[in-house]
Amino acid sequence: MRIGELAALVGVSTRTVRHYHHLGLLPEPERLVNGYREYRLRDAVGLARVRRLAELGLSLDEIRDVLADDQGRELREVLRELDDDLARQQAALAARRERLAALLARPDLGPDSTVSPEMAAVLRDLPADGSAFGALDRELLALIGTGTGDSGVADLLRPLTSPEAQARGRAIYARMDELAAADPADPRVAALAADLAGFLPPPMAEAMTGADPGRWMDTVTAEMSAAQAEVFRLLVDLLRKAA
């Protein structure tokens, strides 16, 4: 047999056969005078063996090991490991399909769909209409959520979704917007920081003072005006003193 016949017999491509030679899965047969490989039946048997194992999902490296081992001990081990691996893959697949189904079940599939459904529900009830600062805040919260797994952050935010809290929040966003072009020394800055400190739910205050302070503050305040950033700094000071 020449390589094409062998390949057709077992149902693979000639490239595959040569690949297996290259990896040492199949011994190189004799060559004819013209350099062609000349296969015997045992090569076909060997090739079919390799294919069986490959179709079970063993990697070609594993197959080489198994064939070298030459008797069933190692094969049994490898197959069991493989089965474990497949079980893990099944679980992962199922989880992914669940998340997908949750996504597809939602009528809104905009860019915001990139946060979890739970987070999206909470964000929807935050008052962000028309406020530049509100938009920034939402970005920020969504971001923190994706970094930490969402549900923790969503829990922190839920108290802010009540109608009364929404009204107060709207007012605070408006006052933040007013400070966009203000001086950091403006008296409204300190006033707003104080009101904000009274408005935030205690668990949220803890979260803000709990984490390492400097790093995220800098990142966040870099997006705001000087006065708005000052509000944040004062706010954290206040919360820290209260604790």
Next chain:
Amino acid sequence: MRIGELAALVGVSTRTVRHYHHLGLLPEPERLVNGYREYRLRDAVGLARVRRLAELGLSLDEIRDVLADDQGRELREVLRELDDDLARQQAALAARRERLAALLARPDLGPDSTVSPEMAAVLRDLPADGSAFGALDRELLALIGTGTGDSGVADLLRPLTSPEAQARGRAIYARMDELAAADPADPRVAALAADLAGFLPPPMAEAMTGADPGRWMDTVTAEMSAAQAEVFRLLVDLLRKAA
């Protein structure tokens, strides 16, 4: 933010961030005077978005398309296709695990385990003990099986697993072995061919004469002695005339 902070914030490697830049999934931010990339919050949001989609299982190319599309229509399509794909993968995984379980359930896990359980059961009941020709025959049958899906071949062979057929088969193998060093013109050759023609189940005879004649005959007889090959040639002639 510099690239390390961004990466840590979203939970990926800096290499990943640069990779996304390279693929156009994430816009390149401004550079500082020293050439460092300087990220803003929106970059983190964008990166988190990409990660969400990637973790759902979209390829990076698909993610780029979805982001370019910029509103949910395409996303919904893509997600549905993805779900179909995942469903197929689940089915494939389940099938593989089934085959694996069948393999692991067998106490014998030698090289022969590379044929299907059905085929193995039939082969086990073929009389191959000690006969060189019997060994060749088994190789051959197993090989044909893997090429065609096993069950068809197994059905053809099943009539040969009865105790009486086993006895007759053993005798035929023995006579084949005797011909290993004989002359192709030996009178035992024609006699064996005739007996063999009477022994084979009709469906099997059909299968042997049905397929294209020249190719597999050459391959097979190349493994035998001249006299044994002659038996095969005569056998096929007889079967063809009988049909």
Next chain:
DNA sequence: CCTTGACCTTGCCGTAGCGTCAACGTTTTT
């Protein structure tokens, strides 16, 4: 002042399992 260490930059190789040329020689068919 110099070093050390932690960052950053670009660029290229490696991964698994082949598919797909390329560039060329051989065999078989028309």
Next chain:
DNA sequence: AAAAACGTTGACGCTACGGCAAGGTCAAGG
């Protein structure tokens, strides 16, 4: 005799990055 269909080796391409090389930049410490 030409064309089609084989064979040979060699090399690049695909995914989604990891890892390394060979440097530039920056803050802190001896």
